Amino acid sequence: MSLAVSVSEAPSLTEAAGPAARPDIDPRAGAVLRARIAKSPYRAMLEPITAEVERVAFGTNQIRAALETLARTPAPARSFWQRPGVEEAAISAFLEYVAFASPAFLTSVGEWPLGQVRG
Secondary structure, eight states, X not given: OOOOOOTTTSOOTTSOOSGGGOTTSOHHHHHHHHHHXXXXXXXXXXXXXXXXXXXXXXHSHHHHHHHHHHHHSOOOOOOTTOXXXXXXXXXXXXXXXXXXXXXXXXXXXXXXXXXXXXX
């Protein structure tokens, strides 16, 4: 028995695997993630790949838990100087990482498409 999966058998990045396709995920968590993407300084790189960001976020236990915690927690009136909580920091770091691994960023620095021989 082989554990290898051919490319044709692998799930597509555009398949719905976000919160709508997963009944075990609080749908408000998807709304929280989309709101964070919309307010992110990296939104230009993230918005075109929102479905993929959702798929990865909800497949990652730490990010999923942070999103679900924020979805269940009423938004407190935050002071400008208040530091973000653990959940906000984890989501911000995740979005920053994904943005700098995105096709938009990699294209801007001449590293996309992957696998090409360069200079």
